[in-house]
Amino acid sequence: MEVIELTIDEQQQNERLDKVLSTINSEWSRTQVQQWIKDEVVKVNGNAVKGNYKCKINDRIVIEIPEPEPLDVIPEEMDLDIYYEDQDVLVVNKPRGMVVHPAPGHMTGTLVNGLMAHCKDLSGINGVLRPGIVHRIDKDTSGLLMVAKNDMAHESLVNQLVNKTVTRRYKAIVHGVIPHDHGTIDAPIGRDRHDRQSMTVTDENGKEAVTHFNVLKRFNDFTFVECQLETGRTHQIRVHMKYIGYPLAGDPKYGPKKTLPIDGQALHAGILGFTHPRTGEYKEFEAPLPKDFQDMLELLEKRS
Structure with missing residues (x-):
């Protein structure tokens, strides 16, 4: 002790x-x-x-x-989509439907379970249930995550997130037709007082949250957009797009019930860039849209 x-x-x-x-x-x-x-x-x-x-x-x-708890996450062999790996960092493309890390009552089938089987050396800064996890994406959001394999890399990547130097660009389909080609949403996000499982734009307990977006294509009742995060609050893109009146398609928490036939929000973390903790070299990775997302775009194209 x-x-x-x-x-x-x-x-x-x-x-x-x-x-x-x-x-x-x-x-x-x-x-x-x-x-x-x-x-x-x-x-x-x-x-x-x-x-x-x-x-x-x-x-x-x-x-x-207290002494660190013994790691009790069960390693599980998974077919992980690894985009990059060296002695310090790993970049993985998480599929829609996969939880990032275990939680009480949900201890198996997570990305961390798969990472534990894939490599034994993960940073321990975030504790027993989140080894190596520097940032998260929601269960039903697909896309790229950076993982720290040692504490040096973890501290470097967290500092880059704090200093807003990490590139994180997402593709999304939102309800409604956005009239302007690009914009910035600068609105603080905090826990919803009326629903503790949800986040909301609020001045009461909100933390700074900034999202930039560009329109990629407009359809009859939907818009295909790219969002770039300046900050990384929980559910940030989902909350911000709802706040300006264009909630994400398929979002079970923040979107309308009548939506596209997609299992979860149409949101994909497609581009991730950061400075390598050891070499100082900037690295950027891009993951293509998953098939269900592409299917939705084709469906919208046909409807238009």
């Missing part, structure tokens, strides 16, 4: 405890810190507190970091 002690200074006073701790070490996520506080391995002046505790100057914080 590692024990870390610190004293709150003037700059940190009046800040939430979980926020202060998550800024001390770049490897500590806010979610991880909040779990430590909940498990009472974080003490303030010898006492357990809640994550929203407001720090006071000269507060003495003691963190007893």
Whole structure:
């Protein structure tokens, strides 16, 4: 067990405890810190507190970091669509319908299960259930993901995401005919107060979210677009396109029920680019649209 002690200074006073701790070490996520506080391995002046505790100057914080849990994700042999792999990073094309990482009650059949069988060396920064996972895409979104095979690569890729230098371009089919050729949606996204499983545009608890889009083709009642992420909030493209009145086709959470015959939202992470953590070389990869997505475009073409 590692024990870390610190004293709150003037700059940190009046800040939430979980926020202060998550800024001390770049490897500590806010979610991880909040779990430590909940498990009472974080003490303030010898006492357990809640994550929203407001720090006071000269507060003495003691963190007893628990030993890492043994990795209990079951490796599963899968036919993964690997686009690139070296000693540091791996780029994989995730199919629609596959969950990225295990969660309680859903411990098998995920991309991480397949990655565990494919390679034994994955970064451990994100914990037991998300080894190597730097960013995610939704279950019913297909496309490219970068995976870190060691902690050095993980930190580099996360920093690139934070600094908005990663290229992430998606193709999508949306309801309605967008009249302008391109645009930018700059609207904060946070948890929906009325539905904790959904995200929404909100000033109340929202975080900065920016999506750029270009129209690729217009149909009678739909538009084929390319979206580029500047930030990476949960469900960002799905929430932003709904916000401007053009929800994604097939989206079971944010779209209309009457839609195209596609299983899940018509969204594909087709282009991914980043600076290699070790060599400093910019690498970019492109995955073609999956067959069901292409079928929808052909269907719309025929209807038009």
